[in-house]
Amino acid sequence: MFKLTGFQRDLLYAIAGHDRPSGQQLKDDLEAAFDGEITHGRLYPNLDTLVNRGYVEKGRVDRRTNYYVLSETGREALAARKEWEDGYLPFETSSGS
Template sequence: MAQADMTPRQTAPELTAFQRDLLFVIASVGPAKGTTVKGTLEDYYEGEINHGRLYPNLDTLVDSGLITKGQRDKRTNEYDLTARGESVLANRRAWESERLEGVSA
């Protein structure tokens, strides 16, 4: 009998808005250091993102299989989108496009 996959998985609706923003940033700048991701989000949010918010959310995305976490050097981690993360973002963009069809900005 095949063993069930017990890896925690998340889909776009289960992610927080902050986690979705992390995915979008990593998709645009990845592979990237956490400080690069943090700086890009701080520019968008026009405010400081503290480490206690950033890194636990990055770890959640890693645990969910949406991003990978590798070592750039002995002190620096690097984050990159997985194929599953790309799929979640593509599905989210399609869903948003459907909702905004016919809406002028």
């Protein structure tokens, strides 16, 4: 997971937050989060990298639309990343302070 770019990690989180999202759905979500345009030339090569590295599985909705889901490797990588991050962010937030 540490060999992924930040954008690729963001894609993993976005995929995890949906049930079989399309590339267009992921693009829309990330554009809203980044407050800017994500080009197809950036999105799809990064999705392909995640598929090729085994973090994501790609399926077909129809001739023009693919969907993406986390593989077991992808789920394990996100869980390991969260555990690593929690080691550096051990504090709890409170809503009343």
